[in-house]
Structures are given as C-alpha cells and as structure tokens.
Amino acid sequence: MLNIDAIRSRFPILRSTVHGKPLIYLDNAATTQKPVEVLEASRQYYETVNSNIHRGAHYLSQLATEAHEEARKTVAEFLHAPDADSVLFTSGCTMSINMAAEILGLSGRIRQGDEIVISTDSHHANIVPWQMLCQRTGAVLRVVPLTEGLRFDMEAYARMLSPRTRIVSVPYISNALGLVLPVREIARMAHEQHADTLVLIDGAQSTGHMEVDVVELGCDFYAFSGHKVYAPTGIGVLWGREDLLRELPPWLGGGEMIREVTFEKTTYNDLPFKYEAGTPNIEGAIALAAALRFVRSVGMDGIESHEAGLTRRLLEGLRSMDGMRVLGGDEDRGSLVSVVVPGVHHYDLGTLLDQMGIAVRTGHHCGQPLMQALGITGTTRFSFAMYNSVQEVEKTLGAVERALNMLR
CATH class of the missing domain: 3.40.640.10 (Type I PLP-dependent aspartate aminotransferase-like (Major domain))
Known part of the structure; x- marks a missing residue:
C-alpha cells in the first residue's frame, strides 16, 4: 500500500484551500500537480x-x-x-x-x-x-x-x-x-x-x-x-x-x-x-x-493498485445515485470517470463542486465527435493521481449528492 500522507507531503499545492475549503484535486487527466522533486x-x-x-x-x-x-x-x-x-x-x-x-x-x-x-x-x-x-x-x-x-x-x-x-x-x-x-x-x-x-x-x-x-x-x-x-x-x-x-x-x-x-x-x-x-x-x-x-520511487504497481481502488469506490458511489449515468463499464478502466446527469448541465455540476473545493473537468474534453456520437454536449469528469485519498473520494461523493439536490 502507498503511504498517501507521505506522498501528499511532496506536493505543496495540495495544502491549498479553495473557497475556504481544503482543495480536492480531481482534474488529473487535464494536468497533474508537481512534487517538490520536480x-x-x-x-x-x-x-x-x-x-x-x-x-x-x-x-x-x-x-x-x-x-x-x-x-x-x-x-x-x-x-x-x-x-x-x-x-x-x-x-x-x-x-x-x-x-x-x-x-x-x-x-x-x-x-x-x-x-x-x-x-x-x-x-x-x-x-x-x-x-x-x-x-x-x-x-x-x-x-x-x-x-x-x-x-x-x-x-x-x-x-x-x-x-x-x-x-x-x-x-x-x-x-x-x-x-x-x-x-x-x-x-x-x-x-x-x-x-x-x-x-x-x-x-x-x-x-x-x-x-x-x-x-x-x-x-x-x-x-x-x-x-x-x-x-x-x-x-x-x-x-x-x-x-x-x-x-x-x-x-x-x-x-x-x-x-x-x-x-x-x-x-x-x-x-x-x-x-x-x-x-x-x-x-x-x-x-x-x-x-x-x-x-x-513510489512504484508503478502500488500507484496502479491505489488508483484502481479509488476508481472502484467512486464508481460504486456514483452508480448508487438516482439518475446518474456513468459512461462505460467498470472493467478495463483507467483512473478517470465521466458522468452525465439528465436535466443537469455538466458545467453547473462542476461549478458547484468547485464551490465545495473540488476540482473536476467539465465539457467535451477535446472529444466533440465522441460527444456527438453519444448525443450529449459534455460530461463531468473525475480523474485520479497517486496523491488522491479514499477520504477525498468519500467527500466528493457527498458533495456530488449535495450538488445534485441543489440542481434538481
């Protein structure tokens, strides 16, 4: 198992607050944060x-x-x-x-x-x-x-x-x-x-x-x-x-x-x-x-296993929410998840999550032809890195539920 506290200590930006909340950074598919070594x-x-x-x-x-x-x-x-x-x-x-x-x-x-x-x-x-x-x-x-x-x-x-x-x-x-x-x-x-x-x-x-x-x-x-x-x-x-x-x-x-x-x-x-x-x-x-x-130095096997565990828990939590559509199955998946909620615009969901300190990506993700094939304009995307924690996943799931209740 990875020592998440030790890993997180190497990333100064993770000590930031956003809108008065501790930063939960789940936009790693767009760009990752940088350790002090870098x-x-x-x-x-x-x-x-x-x-x-x-x-x-x-x-x-x-x-x-x-x-x-x-x-x-x-x-x-x-x-x-x-x-x-x-x-x-x-x-x-x-x-x-x-x-x-x-x-x-x-x-x-x-x-x-x-x-x-x-x-x-x-x-x-x-x-x-x-x-x-x-x-x-x-x-x-x-x-x-x-x-x-x-x-x-x-x-x-x-x-x-x-x-x-x-x-x-x-x-x-x-x-x-x-x-x-x-x-x-x-x-x-x-x-x-x-x-x-x-x-x-x-x-x-x-x-x-x-x-x-x-x-x-x-x-x-x-x-x-x-x-x-x-x-x-x-x-x-x-x-x-x-x-x-x-x-x-x-x-x-x-x-x-x-x-x-x-x-x-x-x-x-x-x-x-x-x-x-x-x-x-x-x-x-x-x-x-x-x-x-x-x-x-962290170890690729440990990183892959840790991120897979975070992804499984996120998928489990998201799939339990009414009306939530997770794109794609659970098998052969990397450490990112895209969702669509009928009647809720992806940008609105991402904006509310940002107000709660959670950084996600919204939009077409430079995949407009894919979005057209799916008949949607965009998704809300959650993506993990080695420094994300189980606690962050649980806080994110709670935040998504609160945001959806506000938007419906």
Whole structure:
C-alpha cells in the first residue's frame, strides 16, 4: 500500500484551500500537480547549470548537455525503450502526434486512397493532424465505432483493416471515457494485415498510471505529455522505432538538426537531433526526468493498485445515485470517470463542486465527435493521481449528492 500522507507531503499545492475549503484535486487527466522533486529540479537547473546545450565549449554548457541527455536516457528506461536515441523531446503529446503525421506525410508513404484508422473516442489531437494529412495527400480517414458498452469495436476494426491501411492511431486510455483500449491486439492485427502499417499509441492518459513497455506493446510510435505525469507543461515525448526514425525525413529545420549547411545543400544530423531543431526545453526535459524518477520511487504497481481502488469506490458511489449515468463499464478502466446527469448541465455540476473545493473537468474534453456520437454536449469528469485519498473520494461523493439536490 502507498503511504498517501507521505506522498501528499511532496506536493505543496495540495495544502491549498479553495473557497475556504481544503482543495480536492480531481482534474488529473487535464494536468497533474508537481512534487517538490520536480520543482527543485527546475530551480536547480536555472540556479546552477542554465546554458544552451550541445556545441558549447564552456563548463555550464557541458553540464546542461549532460543533464539533458541523461534525461533522455531516463525517459527511455521508463518506457523500456531499447535505445535513448529513439526518444524525441517535443512540447507535449499534441506536438508529438503532429510530428508523426508530418514526417510520415513528408516521407511519401501516404498516398491518395491510402487509409488512416483512428477511434471514435480519440482526443482532437489524435484526429485533426490525421485529417490534415488526409487533406494534403488524398488519403482517407476511417473511424472505428464504439460498441453499445462504449468499447472500441474490435469486429468493426477487423473489417476496416485492408491492404490500404497505412496508419492506425489510437489512445491507450480514452481521455473522455477512461476506458482502456486493447492496444496490443490493435497493433498486432494492424501489422498482420500489412507489414508496412504503422501504429501510434496516444499515451497521454496511460503514462504515469500503468507500466509502459513500448516494445511489448508492439507499437511503432508512442506519444505522451510531461504535464500529465507530474512534470511541467511544455515538455513531451515522441518515441519511435529507431530504424523507422532513421529512415523518415526531418520536419523542422534550423540549428541542431543539421550536420552541414551550404546554400546548395544541407545534410541532416543523426538521431535524435534530426528531429530537435532549435533550442529545446532543457529545463522541461530535466524536470520530466525528475518526475519519472519520482514515479518509479513510489512504484508503478502500488500507484496502479491505489488508483484502481479509488476508481472502484467512486464508481460504486456514483452508480448508487438516482439518475446518474456513468459512461462505460467498470472493467478495463483507467483512473478517470465521466458522468452525465439528465436535466443537469455538466458545467453547473462542476461549478458547484468547485464551490465545495473540488476540482473536476467539465465539457467535451477535446472529444466533440465522441460527444456527438453519444448525443450529449459534455460530461463531468473525475480523474485520479497517486496523491488522491479514499477520504477525498468519500467527500466528493457527498458533495456530488449535495450538488445534485441543489440542481434538481
């Protein structure tokens, strides 16, 4: 079992009050709070080694470069990636997916009539970049529907796969529903259909909540944001198969991604620098590594078990309330829950909970096509992190009941 009091003591913001009430922060699917280990890593960077990295002959540049590249190794170890050179730093999961779409488009791999497969419960960041790629290339975007239980429809997916399928891009965990997709089977089926089909997993809601092994998952790309795994905003990762990244062209041009530049021709740098033009978010990468080390120190098995227990109790309590509709079943669920209450607007419920000190997310959660498919405008979403407690769940359930009584 996790020592929740000890964990919470590492997050200064959790001592805050909101509207005179102790903060209960249940908006972790949007962004997580930061432990002192991460705050100290950011401050130490600026106080002791702040300098631009690579090519600098002076001492601070060498220290900053070493710290930045050690951070890359930490990320690779966290993802069980075989080589740190396949870890590309980005500004977040959105940029990571856009980068994958852009370099695949530039490669000439995607042509008119080819097909790109996504899921109905995808985040906008896993929809729009592929739409844009289709518009540029003449490829066709295909969307896997959900079953009546709001699960990824594997039978429909199997029928959808064809020799024209070039990309399959799905979330590991739906950010709007909290349901875990069978990503291993999705990847296996895609690769069996066509050896050149590439699979990207949007890991924004899985990283930091469950063990991630990119090789075992069988994907070709894996993307996540640092700010959802206790690191700062503005830092993220795109992992790609090393052989694939070596073959694909660069995206952004500028410093660091070059080997030699003349007015007639430019040759490109080796991995990972080929994809990291310009000065990167050095502090962000270092703080991300600190966040991942913190997660490892707590223990992923303990985190997953603890969050699963909180989710079960929340589901049990919510389902006992009259008129409450919980989206999706209880099995194969991550640590977030979305609800709809007929006759009660999700924003009104979220606003009343805020007045009681409870932070939740309301709206369409960057999933407007999903909301349209469900015939709703949005949901109220509760999402957990390692620092949430059973006591917070019980207070939240009581607050939801009080809010509903006020709104009905």
